[in-house]
Amino acid sequence: MGKFIGHLYPGLYLFYYGLYQATVVFKAMIVYDSLLYPSWPPRNKGIWARLWKISYGGLLKIVIGSILTVYVVFCLDDMMVLMDKKNALRFMYPKEWQHLTMFILLTLNGCVDVMSKNLLPRRCVLLEKCTLVLTFYVLLLLLMSHVQNSTGIELQTHCLLILVVFLLMLVLTIELWTPDTFHLLLIETFLFLMMGSWLIQVGFILYKPVTGYPWQDDDISDIMFITTFFCWHVMINASCLLGIYGISSLWYRHYCPKDAGKEM
Template structure:
């Protein structure tokens, strides 16, 4: 969700060929499919359950029903919207609008932070702490995506977004372990200062471990490109450096096309 590296912009629609789904990214389709599955699960799983009602009209107070399920459905819906925007931008617009895609994805992550803020109300200390720590990388991913709407193609932002995305994912798994399946068999105690302190300590470990993982992947890729790419370079077309003379007409034409692609109609 929002942690991928830079992607090449798609060519204009008239140059994409006639295959209907050829230029539609897998990412957008996967977003829609997984979130739709999640929504169905929240509404109808386990079999026989029906959580489609928002209000209990039979009760005198007319209380709302299934608060957590509807929070999850709302979260899934915004990520589904992000997937739909990806598909529309990359398939049905004359030119791909990358800024619109970034904005839709940022909105989905902001919604996660907002929903988490209400999700932890009236919860135990342990559950509040792990969700607060989860909100930190989620907000930073949303913030980076927002910045990229106006300042795209910044490698520093790519690294920060990827790092926070890894932390977000690993801490989500840690959250499930802490709340539901602690390895020791003993639940974490909210009234224990040691337990609460170690939650934050473990989160710091996640920050460090994910930074090491990112550095390791970067290092391995760099080594592969440096030592192995020469052996496979002959299998495909060789790329040449673009001439940089200001008088070169081809360079000017390419720069104009790049500006049009980046603007994307915004």
């Protein structure tokens, strides 16, 4: 699971989640809507109103987390064994067990989202935020130990990933007190995009380099270009957010003027 697929699929999920989050945040900004309690079109009544309120983000977390959990369990030839009984009861597959913990956390976070938005009599935003923050606290701890035996290129790429996770953890922690603040949610969206795109990039750097030649741990130029590529991701993802805002603004102000002016 620590190979190319283990970086690609979680990265794609995080990146597309960031794109979805960007559309939601920018729509709320443009039409002056609430981010936590978005309104739904008046024409949606009965079953359509209930479908509109379903926590699709939570369901997606459950599905993706469950699929990745099953993949981790069955990707090894001898399955997920915790300890080797033949070798002094030593722990086996430490990184795979860390991956499994990460994906179980994602699944549980999705369950909490669905429970809060669709099962409880009244939505509990604080419960959703606390669960998400706790998930990233645990994720940061796992990543810190994940790089214990890493060196060179692998260490540099994962240190930059840890930086993004740390910043995202700080933003999510602040959101516990100000959950409906646009600029914090915009920073959160940007960091999700960064985390996803960089995780994909790490997969290509470590396991499928585009040039066909592996990166060298003892080449200082390769180490320096890792940081350069990370900076390019910062600029590209920022430009991506600007593009989404421009398209959203054009759409809601010119093609859906009623939505854009309903709260003005």
